Amino acid sequence: EIFQAWQALQISPISQPYWQGQRLLISAGPTFEDLDPVRFLGNRSSGKMGFAIAEQAQKMGAKVTLIAGPVTLATPFNVHRIDVRSAQQMFAAVQAHYAQNAVFISAAAVADFALAQSSQHKIKKQPGQDGLTLQLVKNPDIVAWVAAQSDKPFVVGFAAETQNVLEYARAKLHAKKLDMICANQVGENLGFEREQNQLTLLSAQHEKILPTSTKSEQAQQLLAFIAEQQTSIKA
């Protein structure tokens, strides 16, 4: 209880005024790339991190648009939700909305690759067929695309890795010209499809290691960090 009060004190003075009325675009969840009406190539992601950010930002007064991949989560109160399935659909939704938002948080686990060809009907296994070869093609890099626009918002990416997560995150921050990146260690009881998370927040100038906690608490800290970055840039 004392810790929660301390947290509230730490976050509120900076982030509450910053987020009040701020327009925030969030992508969340996985994308599924259909091979046929039955089979798909998917990414493991419950969408919980992105949904937690949406919920917390709305509570801080932000006007939130949430572009969600295929997940089974309820829409947070007073959040505008757009459902998509594939990376191409998510890209189209982001393209349509990024320019009206001050901040874009790309929390979705977008598939790097889609099927080169998708069939309208279920592909039948042939008798005696022992294998199958799938040809994949690269999906659009949504977060890099937004970061490259002249009218880009403040762009926050995620790097989810099973190993060398900070190293990959720093490289991704620079290569994609993001304003900020959240390094997400994926592993035992952490990250994808879990309740607890452990993010490290990185910008060109700052680095903040968050203690392991619930995704709601990580979301609060993340939103506070964005507010600090944005306030210091403008100051």
Add this chain to the structure above:
Amino acid sequence: EIFQAWQALQISPISQPYWQGQRLLISAGPTFEDLDPVRFLGNRSSGKMGFAIAEQAQKMGAKVTLIAGPVTLATPFNVHRIDVRSAQQMFAAVQAHYAQNAVFISAAAVADFALAQSSQHKIKKQPGQDGLTLQLVKNPDIVAWVAAQSDKPFVVGFAAETQNVLEYARAKLHAKKLDMICANQVGENLGFEREQNQLTLLSAQHEKILPTSTKSEQAQQLLAFIAEQQTSIKA
């Protein structure tokens, strides 16, 4: 209400005594075949049909074991649930349990193929990499394996198709030597990931077209049909 009463009358006299104390094994949901800790090849299936059968059978007095792929459904009351992810894991669970059951209903959408190789760490996209080729290998045919055992239970399969569903279902019934098959038309508002379903039940001797209804109602009709088949075989 009159229709429901008629349904209850139609089902109860035959199926209630048959299912009382009967041991039933059900597989449900999709299987996900991991490419690495983040990516997987999946089948579209909510698991709702298999879970509805488990729930209804338990209400009719059956002792139900439910082998569930990755789904987000609550376990029906008094049902023994075993969670699995891949087709190989589902196969192992079915092999361990089939012999103790009088009936096996294979409602799972088992992936036909798995990745030839699965990586323990996230496969990194290389700079400039435009495509990826996935080599898949055939998964075990679980329902055919059970139907080929000398101590096999009464085996019920599912055929989910977007086209020519009855034709495929009849061919599958014979090729895999199943006792019964449920032809499942997959399409607009029907089948995978939907509330409503339309099954046609086929055995070597009989064919019954069920009207479109909820998965719970389809489950009741299906269990009644099995009871009729089994009772007529033994009579």
